[in-house]
Amino acid sequence: MSLQNPQHMTKKKVKQPLTVEQKIRRREFLSFGIFGTLSAAAYGGWKWLYHSPEEQAGVTAGARAPLRRALNKTELFFRRLTFNENHLVKTYPVEMAAKTVRHNSDIGSEGDVDIDQWRLRIVRKDKSVLNITYKEILALPKTELVFDFKCVEGWDQIQHWGGVLFKDLLTHFGLLKEVEMDYVGMMTPDEQYYVGLDMPSAIHPQTILAYEMNGKPLPAQHGKPLRLIIPVKYGIKNLKRIGTIIFSDQRPPDYWAEQGYDYYSGL
């Protein structure tokens, strides 16, 4: 059986030109083979990504590790390419502002707060604490803003806010070293809700600490007595009822970034 006719073998080696049928079969085999292999590889890659482990919980948490890396890189790309403090949010005539302002969440700002007892605590770079009263804030120049508030969920609403520019407040209280730092952290008095902001967004010329909504003092639901309005970010960053403000060169903790959302969340 294993013996073969040597003559027959040499005959076989002579290459015949391929018939059309053979060419078709060969090219079909090759292209479909490659197509199948790559499809399987792509499917495998997708499976891997879909089941990839969650990131290690830290300042950010709750996202798949590779997707978190991508989120951070993508945001950095768009920040470097497009962020400019002179890019202002579009403003509207005050008549266009919603009379019933949408309310989504009360985390960290449930119930009421006693304005006389309340203080804005600002922790300076040297860890000393500045306590500011409601009246001191009212004494600062007021800025009003009517803009389209945008929620990460996809809805938006034209709203009317009034308060002090965060930039003005920092200057007024001589927080110049603090402005040089990379991040600002803000949290509610009970520390249940907290946001981290990059400094350029925090000192954007339209970022205000608001104490008025539609020309009246903030109602409890909307962050009485003082809340953040930062139009260059999604609503999740617009912290209600500010208790403490800190400064850091590292990213301060951020409530929704710990729930899988992008840390930067810039618009």
Next chain:
Amino acid sequence: MKVIKEKHSLAMRWAHWINFPLLGIMIWSGLLIYWANDEYEVMIFGHRFIKFFPEWFYNLLHIPHRLSEGMAFHFLFMWFFTLNGIFYVLYTLISGEWRELWPQKHSFKEAWLVLLHDLHLRKTAPPQGKYNAAQRIAYSAIIVMGAGSVWTGLAIYKPVQLNWLTWLMGGYHLARIWHFALTLGYVMFFVIHVIQVIIAGWNNFRSVISGFEVINEPPKPTAHDEEKS
């Protein structure tokens, strides 16, 4: 006699098959995002005709409560979707293949004849090159739609920093509606495309993977025959 005829370039086939799963992921992750504020519906005379989307649809696809996940996938795969589109457009322009693709003056009139033919209402179809008139329009439109998705997407993604673009797209609301409507357009395109591919048969389908079609050519006329004619 069977003859191999080259039909689709390798670059076109790559772009086509890479786009297929990418678009699928973009639509799926887009649904995860849209669910969080699913406000669109079709109203006719005050009656809600279609609601995007009914509960059963969301539940079937496990859509609810996955906004952050949807955003994370959407903002990763947008890169590949966009880059693949740019690659395809540049290739098509540089290679000159756009000549076989972009609609011609008579394509719009001819497309009706193609449609009537496809619906068996007309016996003959107009003569065509690689693509018929209806295909030229459809395969060019889908590229324009892809670009539209990228532009409207950017307009929603960075409405402050790219406010000129948001303005150009008709504002935040309109950009979001366009972005959504284009996605519905892809789904409709997909359904018709798949039906057409099934009807067109194996030879046509194979060509988008292998690059070639097999055609039956009559034997070449001899020199003697040519003299006679």
